[in-house]
Amino acid sequence: MNTFKLFMVAFWALAIVSCGGKKGGDSFEVSVDNTTIGGKLSSYFTLVDKTYKYKKGIVDEVNVELQCIEPLPENLKAYIAVEVLDEDGNVISAGKADAWSFSDYDVLRQASSGQTITIKIENHENVGEEIPAKIRLSSIVEEDDEINGSNSLTSDESSSDDDVASILDESDDDIISTSSGSEDWDNLLQSYEQYVDKYISYLKKASKGDMTALSEYPALMQKAQEFSDKMKNAQSSMSASQWAKYNEITQKMLKAAQEMNE
Numbered sequence: 001m002n003t004f005k006l007f008m009v010a011f012w013a014l015a016i017v018s019c020g021g022k023k024g025g026d027s028f029e030v031s032v033d034n035t036t037i038g039g040k041l042s043s044y045f046t047l048v049d050k051t052y053k054y055k056k057g058i059v060d061e062v063n064v065e066l067q068c069i070e071p072l073p074e075n076l077k078a079y080i081a082v083e084v085l086d087e088d089g090n091v092i093s094a095g096k097a098d099a100w101s102f103s104d105y106d107v108l109r110q111a112s113s114g115q116t117i118t119i120k121i122e123n124h125e126n127v128g129e130e131i132p133a134k135i136r137l138s139s140i141v142e143e144d145d146e147i148n149g150s151n152s153l154t155s156d157e158s159s160s161d162d163d164v165a166s167i168l169d170e171s172d173d174d175i176i177s178t179s180s181g182s183e184d185w186d187n188l189l190q191s192y193e194q195y196v197d198k199y200i201s202y203l204k205k206a207s208k209g210d211m212t213a214l215s216e217y218p219a220l221m222q223k224a225q226e227f228s229d230k231m232k233n234a235q236s237s238m239s240a241s242q243w244a245k246y247n248e249i250t251q252k253m254l255k256a257a258q259e260m261n262e
Contacts, residue, residue, distance in 0.1 A: 030054045030062070033085055033134040037066075039097070041078050041139035044069055044108065048116060054084065054132045059254070060093070060123040062135060068115045072108035077144040077240070079103060080137055082121045087133040095123040097140045099244040105144065144240075185238050192227055193249045200256045 035047045048065035055061050062082055072078055081097035095101050102121050111117050121137070202216055231246070238246070 027053045027055045028132050030084070030132050030135050033083075033089070033136040037080070037137045037139050039139035040141040041072075041080065041108075041137075044072050044078075045111075047137050052135065054135065056127065056132075060084075060126050061120055062123070063118055063120050064135075064137070065116050065118050066111075068111040068113055068117065070113050071111050072105065072141075074109055075144055076141055077103075077105045078108055079140045080119070080121055081139070082123050083136050083138060084123065084127050084130075084132045085134040085136070086130060089134070092130040092132065093123060093125045093127045095121070095125050095138075097138050099240060099247050100124055103244045103247065185242050188230060189242060189245050189249065192246070195223065195227070196249050196253045199253055203256055 029051050030053075031051055032047055032049045035049050036042050037045060037047055045066040045068055048067055050065065052062055052064055064082075079097040079099060080102040081095035082101070083091055083095060084093040086092050100122065101124070102119060104119065107117055107119060199220060202220060
């Protein structure tokens with residue numbers, strides 16, 4: 001599943017809530033195929049050899065333990081992905097190491113030699129109907145050029161439900177220009193986060209059976225498509241920190257949808 005489809009998945013979850021569906025997701029015990037992490041992160045961490053639970057879902061995930069050889073330097077960032085194998089050793093899913101799978105650099109930087117840490121890795125390349133049996137990890141380590149220049153976007157948690165209309169009525173030109181610079185993407189992310197906050201507010205109303213919320217659903221879906229269309233041009237223009245922020249916002253929305261459906 002690519003990054004742009006993940007955006008739409010969160011909104012499809014809304015339909016599940018409205019229809020009263022049940023959240024799927026099965027857990028499977030998996031062993032470690034190789035304790036050495038693929039890529040340069042192997043100089044800093046190893047995968048602890050034990051049995052883990054691999055959870056299938058809208059986005060697959062697994063919590064794993066890493067033992068620190070030495071902490072990741074402050075000037076580096078690391079993406080980690082999980083590769084999933086069947087009982088015969090065949091790769092059934094090869095996750096991509098990027099900000100979508102894992103981007104919590106700080107936990108790697110703050111670990112001390114010999115310490116064991118637990119991290120969650122998401123796999124957007126779902127295993128589907130295959131049965132996972134083994135896992136191994138891969139990584140990408142690179143310079144963090146924006147360690148001192150990342151921007152923190154905040155949402156207006158105190159905004160009322162009346163603000164939903166103003167977000168939905170924004171034109172594409174208000175969201176982002178076609179010649180997108182870094183500042184434009186920051187503006188888009190800020191609009192996106194405000195929109196997600198309104199979406200979560202809508203979810204809460206819908207999950208409680210508020211029929212008035214149903215009238216807002218078509219407009220929400222339309223705006224979701226507009227955001228998705230804009231994001232198709234983002235990969236070559238956004239910085240790593242902006243992609244990480246986009247992932248953080250989307251995961252907040254997806255988590256809320258899943259919690260409302262429990």
